[in-house]
Amino acid sequence: MAREVRLSEVAFDPAALTAAFAAAHPGHGALASFVGQVRGDDAVKALELSHYGPLTLAGMEALADQALARFDLLGLLIVHRVGEMRPGESIVLVAAAARHRRAAIEAVDYAMDHLKSDAWFWKRERRGGEWRWIEPRAEDHADLARWR
């Protein structure tokens, strides 16, 4: 069972990482993945994700362990970008390999809900020259509560 958890300070290619993850789990049966990007359909010119070294990666690893314990997975990949990024750049990639589809899909859903509002990241966006800190929406908190 492979667990791969990374922070990336630079742009990453989710298609290439997902293909490599799939290739590392031959005959897995089911592969679900999610890629979050900086949206390009509004006035947001840049997004910045900051993290805190002593907590962030360790927290992501603990999240991955929880997902592996909760769902019947063959492998889990979590990659989260930090730093400043532009519309269209990838923020986060989660991929899960499993024997059956719903374990893979639910693990991705679970990991994303936790990364969104229960992981050590702080996000701000720049609109019209002004940086503004973003907090999770009410839906994000409700989504997270589904797993408790």
Next chain:
Amino acid sequence: MAREVRLSEVAFDPAALTAAFAAAHPGHGALASFVGQVRGDDAVKALELSHYGPLTLAGMEALADQALARFDLLGLLIVHRVGEMRPGESIVLVAAAARHRRAAIEAVDYAMDHLKSDAWFWKRERRGGEWRWIEPRAEDHADLARWR
């Protein structure tokens, strides 16, 4: 809003198709995908998916329309293989682009549940030289019932 639904008689590359779908929806925000493969971890030597021309593709298109009506999507891609395939080959790919993650993830989950036990395919597998028809598991029917 792009809806792309295909049957494939030959092996397809889910990573390349997903990357092309993502590129066709720049700035989408969220992209969820699922790939089902022939599992390679048991005695199954081959899998065959048959379909019925007058029903199968039209049914998949109707399913895609239902998903687009139900979830707030920017695009939806469904590719389903037919014919005989070997362990490791891809059977199905679903990818959904949306502004927000849960719409994309739920659309993939919804489409897969319907493709599994409510689409015009018939599946058999070959073990020890014998072909055996596969029916959905009880869980598959329960998964489908979640959406009703």
Next chain:
Amino acid sequence: MPVKLVFLGKLADLAGVPTLDVAAPLDWAGLIAALPGPLGEAVQGDRVKLAVGGTVLADKTALDALDGNEVALLPPVSGG
């Protein structure tokens, strides 16, 4: 022209052929009469559906296929 029966999935195995031409017109009783033994029994099962000309019948016993129609015999599906 006859009615063309198309057997899908395990029904094709039971039929031993993928298609079979039968005389038109064809109603439900005629269909069952045309399908001997295990195949006829299987087709009468709750989970087998019929489609005529690409349209699935809500009630298969209302089958009323005419010259040149294609009747598909559809056992439980399994995809993905």
Next chain:
Amino acid sequence: MPVKLVFLGKLADLAGVPTLDVAAPLDWAGLIAALPGPLGEAVQGDRVKLAVGGTVLADKTALDALDGNEVALLPPVSGG
């Protein structure tokens, strides 16, 4: 050695600096005293947590940071 405060997210904006050294030892009252105005108010909010040496405190008012400790001030998170 002092205690090093590390401000995350919007708290860094309020502080105007990413880090600040304060005298050790440092308890909760001392922390609030060291953080004037809106920053101190924000840190007292329910949703701000503290971590000492990479461990999040269950009760931030139990802060007891020693020489060389790093104290992170953690506002509500947002990732993904």
